[in-house]
Amino acid sequence: MELLEVQSLSLRFGGIVALADLNIKVREGGLHAVIGPNGAGKTSLFNCLSGVYRPTTGNIFLKDREITGMKPHQISRLGIARTFQNIELFANMTVMDNLLLGRHVHMKTGPFSGALFYGRALTEEVHCRLKVEEIIDFLEIEKVRKKPVGSLPYGIQKRVELGRALAMQPNILLLDEPVAGMNVEETEDMARFILDINEELGVTIIMVEHDMGVVMDIAEIVTVLDFGAKIAEGSPQEIQANNRVIEAYLGQE
């Protein structure tokens, strides 16, 4: 069954066409990759899905519910979490606080109960810390829990950002180039985390990625974008053999 459906989505910035009449269906529990040359519109698609951009035309459905044009904080409440191509962590906050912020939508403490920090506010804080600690264990970042993220190496920051999205307990996770700029070992770790999240936690994943090795290894279905339009879709094997895809990539070089 489809969890997310994008119907004839278009996005224009003045004369630039970032997305052109795009149709995508994502299966519940699927691991869906979106690939394409630079500037193809992959990040723009994610920005539409998470509410950062408002599409020019078209519709986005989460199950039966239309989410087109909703605000990012409303969409996050419906269970869509994401990471960013250029890490967007809260650099002055610790790893722990970044992940705790990920639990914002699952918490209730307001300024009054927070000011007293007693009773429910305290219970909630402790409960969320336990949840976050599970994620820290899972991502193997125990050593840096209390470090400000700005001081951490790039590969670890990528992991923390994944952790922050996981803390939201999403149904759908959007990953924008999760292994970009990583070495072989870091890439393998990240690929393993993504598979575990998909298979063990049952989170539906949409992943933009340039690393074809990772895409071919773990994706179940691949959508190829070029100039904002879908030029191919299929299993990794089908995509690898597709002439239009090869052309699009070669044309770019």
Next chain:
Amino acid sequence: MKVLAIRSKTFRESYKEDIRLFQTIWIKVWMGLFIVFLSLLPFLGDPYVVYLVNISSVAAISALGLNILTGFTGQISLGHAAFFAIGAYGTAILASRFSLPFWVSLPAGGIVATVAGLLVGVPCLRLKGLYLAMATMSFGVVIEFLVVTLDGLTKGVRGIAVPPVKLFGYALDSNETLYYLLLSVTALCLITASNIIRTRVGRAFVAIRDRDIAAEVMGVDLVTYKVMAFAISSFYAGIAGGLYAYLMAYIHPEHFSFLLSVQYLAMIIVGGLGSILGSVFGAVFITIVPEFIKSFAEGLSRIFPVLEGRYDDNWNIAAFGLMIVLFLIFEPKGLAGIWGRVKTCFKNWPYTY
């Protein structure tokens, strides 16, 4: 199963320890000694020192408010004195004209300031940086003007005399008697603010400051939290204003000029943006510095008789300006940053590296 239950209990306990305000036994000991010292201060002598502590407490509460808005949430304000003024006038009018007791008029002044904060916060939502600074500054100017003009309410340039605080039948009408009350309210303000900052709301504030789009994608409603920062910030300013009215026993429009807003900004920059403790350091520092400048000026005029009687407020303005610049360049984390380094130094001593 049983083992698991026990383990999770110790986990829970250790997290509670983790989120405690005063982490180690040593911090508690030092805090205890500091509290004893403060309680004995009025008996140790100089009434002027008591007065300075009183003024610093009021300043600290107000600076704390500005730090929540500017230091933690990243919304710059050059009109903080306006909320302080609204609290001061709110409390003063309720106490003098309606003879309301301290424990009603003080919170009421804070609430009036909070409402003003909400009213300013909403139209300021779309403004950032310089534009926000200009908008809040204009608000400050408008309030300064209104305080003079609405003299039916504020008694304009004649000022308002404020009756003393009455607690349990005693009138607290001197610096020494108000001292403990002011310190208690300050402590209460510091504790509540620290709690807000280290829980959900505070994390949302810092997230907005660091990266607003990411914060929104993580579920933080920017509109709600930006306005909330304004409201909380002006509540503290209003409480500080109310205390100021009682402490001075008389308020006048001149006490709430644009210079005061600049002074609050200097306090949080010098003390440390985004630090609760920094607000206190900055408030004390900026309150005391003019005293040093005054003695310095007096010293100078003994050497250069031309300077005789030339000391005025402008010396302080120049000093504040200089300090803001120096701290921004050399110690952006302010006195709180220096304090943090000294602390780590002691913690690791004698293993300095």
